[in-house]
Amino acid sequence: MGLREDLERFREVGEQRRPDLTEFIREGDLSGGDGDIRIPVKMVDLPGFEYSQRDMGGVGQGQGGQPQPGQPVDVPGDDGDDGDGDGDGDEPGEGEGEHGYYEMDPSEFAEELDDQLGLDLEPKGKQVVEEVEGDFTELTRAGPNSTLDFEQLFKQGLKRKLATDFDEEYVREACRVAGADARDVFDFCRGENVLVSLAWIDDAMGDVPDDERDRWASFDEMAENVERTPINQRIRRDGLKQVPFRREDERYRHPEVEEKRQKNVVVVNIRDVSGSMRKRKRELVERVFTPLDWYLTGKYDEATFHYVAHDAEAWEVERGEFFGIRSGGGTRISSAYELAAEILAEYPWSEWNRYVFAAGDSENSSNDTTENVVPLMRSIDANLHAYVETQPGGNTINATHAEEVESALTDLDNVAVTRVGGPEDVTGAIYDILSTEDGS
Known part of the structure; x- marks a missing residue:
C-alpha cells in the first residue's frame, strides 16, 4: 500500500461522523440534549511530516564541537527522562486529548432511530393554528x-x-x-x-x-x-x-379552505425516587427516558415535558434534578398519576397528543396498583401509557407493579410495559414503547 492509499484509508476512518446510535444510547454520555444532541466521534490523526524552523546545524554537525569519547551527547528536547518527553515535564496520562462531536438535532435523531429500530411513528396534528386557502376546487352557484x-x-x-x-x-x-x-x-x-x-x-x-x-x-x-x-x-x-x-x-x-394543524405533544415523565431506587436503577431510567424525549421532540412541532417524582407522595421537578433525586420514603405510585391527571388537564386531548411514561423498580404499596393506578390509567386519555421496570438484579418478591398493570390492561392497545435489567435492554425497551404507539 502506497502513501496515497494509506492517506485515503485514514481519511475514510476519520470521516465516520458518528458511532452506532443504539450503542450510543446504551453506553454513551446522555447528558445535555436540550438543543442539539452531541454524539462523541472517534478522531483519527492523519500522518504528516513536521519541519523545525530552528537552526539545527548542517549535515553531520554536532553542538559545542566534537564530543570526546565517553562524553554524553546532548539531544535536543531531552530533559533527562527516557527520551520520549516533550520537554514540558508532563506526566503520562496528564492533559486532555482532542475529542470530536457529531451534532444531531432532534428531528435527525428521530429519523435515525426510526431507521435503526424499524419504527414508523407518524404523529397527528390536532390543534388548528390557521385556516388557509387552497386550490380553486370548490364550486358554488354564485360568485364574481x-x-x-x-x-x-x-x-x-x-x-x-x-x-x-x-x-x-x-x-x-x-x-x-x-x-x-x-x-x-x-x-x-x-x-x-x-x-x-x-x-x-x-x-x-x-x-x-x-x-x-x-x-x-x-x-x-x-x-x-x-x-x-x-x-x-x-x-x-x-x-x-x-x-x-x-x-x-x-x-x-x-378556493378550498384547508385547516392547518399543528402537531403538539405533552409528555409526563414519572419516576419512583423511593429508597429502593439506587443509582444503577436511576441510570437505567435516564437511558430510556432521555432518548424518548429527544425522539418525541424531533417528531412533533411543539413538545412540552413535565417531570414528576414520587415516593409515597408526588411532586413536579425540573428535568435537571429528575434523574438524580433519591428519597428514603415508601412508594405509592398512584400519587404520581393523580398529579399527572392535574397537569394534563391544562392540555386538552382534542388539541394535544399526550404521553405518560412511568419508571421504577415495580415495588408499590399494597393494592395501590389494582385499586388506584389501573383505574387512573384507564381514565387518563393518552396516545400511550408506558411503564418501565428497572430491576438490574432480577425481580424481588415485592416487585409486582409491572405484572399487575400488564395483566389488568390487556384490553387496551395504548399501554406498553417493558423491563430493563441492564444497558443491553435499553433499545429494546424503547422499541417496545414506540412500536406500541405506531401500531407495529
Missing part, C-alpha cells in the same frame, strides 16, 4: 364573473345539446306523410324517441310545398325509406353551431 368556471358551463350545455338534438331532415320527411297533421308527426317522433317540440313541427309543416305533402303513404313507409343520421355524423358534417347555456348551469370556482 372572474371565477366563472366556463369549462363546467360548456360541459353542461354540451350535454344538453347532445341530449335534445334531433335529425331535422328526418322530421321534415315525416311532415310529408299523406294526411298527417302536426300532432300526428309529433306523436310519431315521440315514439321514435326524437325529442322535437310541437311548435317546431308546426313551423316545419308550413315550409313543406303542397305537391310534397303526400310523398309517403304512411309513417312506416317513410321510416323504411329514410335513414336517421346519428348526431356524431351530423356534428362532423355541419359542425356545432350553438351550445345552449342556461343560468342553472353556471358554477363559480372558490
Whole structure:
C-alpha cells in the first residue's frame, strides 16, 4: 500500500461522523440534549511530516564541537527522562486529548432511530393554528364573473345539446306523410324517441310545398325509406353551431379552505425516587427516558415535558434534578398519576397528543396498583401509557407493579410495559414503547 492509499484509508476512518446510535444510547454520555444532541466521534490523526524552523546545524554537525569519547551527547528536547518527553515535564496520562462531536438535532435523531429500530411513528396534528386557502376546487352557484368556471358551463350545455338534438331532415320527411297533421308527426317522433317540440313541427309543416305533402303513404313507409343520421355524423358534417347555456348551469370556482394543524405533544415523565431506587436503577431510567424525549421532540412541532417524582407522595421537578433525586420514603405510585391527571388537564386531548411514561423498580404499596393506578390509567386519555421496570438484579418478591398493570390492561392497545435489567435492554425497551404507539 502506497502513501496515497494509506492517506485515503485514514481519511475514510476519520470521516465516520458518528458511532452506532443504539450503542450510543446504551453506553454513551446522555447528558445535555436540550438543543442539539452531541454524539462523541472517534478522531483519527492523519500522518504528516513536521519541519523545525530552528537552526539545527548542517549535515553531520554536532553542538559545542566534537564530543570526546565517553562524553554524553546532548539531544535536543531531552530533559533527562527516557527520551520520549516533550520537554514540558508532563506526566503520562496528564492533559486532555482532542475529542470530536457529531451534532444531531432532534428531528435527525428521530429519523435515525426510526431507521435503526424499524419504527414508523407518524404523529397527528390536532390543534388548528390557521385556516388557509387552497386550490380553486370548490364550486358554488354564485360568485364574481372572474371565477366563472366556463369549462363546467360548456360541459353542461354540451350535454344538453347532445341530449335534445334531433335529425331535422328526418322530421321534415315525416311532415310529408299523406294526411298527417302536426300532432300526428309529433306523436310519431315521440315514439321514435326524437325529442322535437310541437311548435317546431308546426313551423316545419308550413315550409313543406303542397305537391310534397303526400310523398309517403304512411309513417312506416317513410321510416323504411329514410335513414336517421346519428348526431356524431351530423356534428362532423355541419359542425356545432350553438351550445345552449342556461343560468342553472353556471358554477363559480372558490378556493378550498384547508385547516392547518399543528402537531403538539405533552409528555409526563414519572419516576419512583423511593429508597429502593439506587443509582444503577436511576441510570437505567435516564437511558430510556432521555432518548424518548429527544425522539418525541424531533417528531412533533411543539413538545412540552413535565417531570414528576414520587415516593409515597408526588411532586413536579425540573428535568435537571429528575434523574438524580433519591428519597428514603415508601412508594405509592398512584400519587404520581393523580398529579399527572392535574397537569394534563391544562392540555386538552382534542388539541394535544399526550404521553405518560412511568419508571421504577415495580415495588408499590399494597393494592395501590389494582385499586388506584389501573383505574387512573384507564381514565387518563393518552396516545400511550408506558411503564418501565428497572430491576438490574432480577425481580424481588415485592416487585409486582409491572405484572399487575400488564395483566389488568390487556384490553387496551395504548399501554406498553417493558423491563430493563441492564444497558443491553435499553433499545429494546424503547422499541417496545414506540412500536406500541405506531401500531407495529
